Amino acid sequence: MADTSKEQPLHLIKRLGSYITIKFSNLFSISLHSMDPRSIGAVAGLAVAVFFTWRLLRSPSGSQRRQRKRQAATPGTSGVNTQSNASLISSGVCSPSDDNRAQDVVDEFFQPVKPTLGQIVRQKLSEGRKVTCCLLGVILEESSPEELQKQATVRSSVLEVLLEITKFCDLYLMERVLDDESEKRVLAALEDAGVFTSGGLVKDKVLFCSTENGRSSFVRQLEPDWHIDTNPEIVSQLARFIKYQLHVYTFRTERTAANVFNASSLEQFFGSI
Template sequence: MTDYSKEDFLQLIKRIGAYLSSKVSKIFNTQDVSVWAIAGLAVAVIFTYRLFRTPSEPRRRQPKRQAPASSSSGVNSHPDANLFPSNVGSSSEESRAQTVINEFFQPVKPTLGQIVRQRLSDGRKVTCRLLGVIFEESTPEELQNQATVRSSVLDVLLEITKFCDLYLMETVLDDESEKKALSALENAGIFTSGGLVKDKVLFCSTDIGRTSFVRQLEPDWHIDSSREIATQLARFIKYQLHISTTKTERIASNVFSSSSLEHFFIG
């Protein structure tokens, strides 16, 4: 440990303690106390370890001096007092402690799952259209030819299935379109990696049927690429997300808009 007086060392500890107290008191207003109690202990351990690990610089051996035969009024009667000034090492130790504390209190980036839950306001049931949201295709006519799951939406979709009762739905023109849609979802791993089952993928022949599905299920959130359906459901559904590549006026205060599903969550 750096050679300086015990009183100086105690002053350093007090300064660090005051800093930690101010930090933790602010954090406790918004964070769980038990978590930050553990964090405080971790900070203390890290700081103590780094402080004692740092080798002290070897002190230069001072040549012995013969004390003068007679003392004068300007001579210090304690020669060692000048060798160890009170602030020796204090600034460097305090700077190192400050660096350790700042590194520890860097904001932790939330996980995708935490972001999804926060954005959905902890909603427990979600309904979502396939075309224009999950699929690259945007019309029932395109779905007759092929169904392509957008790779960029998979992570968000799977996070939703972890804590939400998710229903996917679409308007189709024939049975072949329905088969293509289910096959594309299965190949993307949605039925095996997430909590979604095929029974929760619903198909109908008209947009009115899709609107009816949503109203019967009474979800906390409905996600759709049709502005008309979002407008019709605004009075009945708590929250909606309207997916549109073009910027339009907001439909209602409870209807959010985004260029894509993943962009709504991760920007």
């Protein structure tokens, strides 16, 4: 009589094999250049799992064929053969419980890999290599040059995103100020927040001007892939010169152009809050 206790794991392995194949194809739909070492390790582990599943599927099926041939060649065992064949047929039927168990095992092992903030930033910026960004209302809590004459405060919630941008982008920060003291306050606030310690941003890339038009001129001279600003007029003026822009608004506005995106904050645009 065929050992059905050995055949049941075989069918479970077959279910696992089919689900693993699906997971494998879904995982490779992610672009390789956006994977971190942990994701690449998951792919390697998945490949090993598929290989051993394939080996397990080949071995039992071959032994079963040999066993059936031996049983067919042995005379006087028709009753045993009949019972054995019935067991093989019944064991070949796919039961819902087998499918559910296989799916549960695979789903538990291959949990979706959550993308890192760095991967999200690169994806959102479409691999742009140069970014310009105004300070007021985006990096700083203050929203006007007059406020900078009293204080400058870096928004803590934006720091993580800002540092990720500096890791792979050439970032320039710029703002309109009314006096030299305001410049010093801004630079001191950025330094205290640790913006310059990562190595991606230096003080020379923090630019100051006395007019809003001066900021537009900075952007056009630098020719960034992305510009981030709170002033809708500047965003509108630069729309035909800059590839992409992000308008950080105080009050929600309509999208003015196909290459202009809207968000309530820099961190909200990258989904970190």
